[in-house]
Amino acid sequence: LINALRYVPPAVLTAIIVPAVLMPGGDRIELSLQNPYLVGALVAAVAGWLSNNLLLTIVLGMVAFMGWQWLLG
């Protein structure tokens, strides 16, 4: 059981993240660069992977999301 519990946080968090990022409208999957959630999530994932710094990951992800949203108008 203790072993199974190690998998809880990444499983639950991913199950929240993926629909929020890929289905921002809540009805269909938006797998394109027109989706600022996807762009922000990719930037955050790369930043997190390379830096292993949580604060930097959040800030870069938010900046990418807001910047991309602004670019798309």
Added chain:
Amino acid sequence: MTQTQMVTPSGLSKSPTAEFISGARDTFPLIVGAVPFGIIFGTLATASGLSEAGTLAMSAFVFAGSAQFIAAGLLATGTGWPFIVLTTFVVNLRHMLYSAALAPHVSKLPQRWQIPIAFWLTDETFAVVANRFTVGPPSAGARWYYLGSALFMYTNWQLCTWLGVAVGQILPDAGAWGLEFAMPVTFIGMTIPYLKSRSMIITTLVAGAVSLAAYHMPNKLGLMVAALAGIGAGILSQKWDMKVTTRE
């Protein structure tokens, strides 16, 4: 790049005050993600028809983040309370799993500690505290570390909700700024440190895929189904890996 800030408890000293401060300090990066989330809750909840007092009271007594958003969203569509209670119950079922993971470390604490720290349990405090319990030295001071993390999260949540309510009054369209991305991005940052083994990666891939496939299940039940599928896949792949290694 061996460990993130989150995975390194900064203070390992024994004094309650020092433990309290390190708990708060290790929670700081996660607070940054919670700030916009709290503000947006304050603005969205009042915009979706909840009174200002009701919004503040929900943050004070429910203290749940995503469940509060969902509850406010359901209230706005005029959903009946039994359905809202059931949905938020399912969304927060993960706290049962978090509690089970922490139980070995807190089961000997007196009840006057257990009840408040159970109430103050969040995704963020769980991540920070679970790490303190497993990496740091076992000590009676760990409860102060937990309290430091939890009270920092709680105080911040109340202040941000209040700020959001105030912002909502001044700028009724603040919801369009895109602060709703704060939750997913924070969770991405929290998930990445786990992706260190093949079974963990399989867990997230399966949980992610199932969460999309099961998205339209009633009461947000898809979240729980996806999480359980991911956990199951991770355990299976771990067993498979162990079998392969022993055979070689």
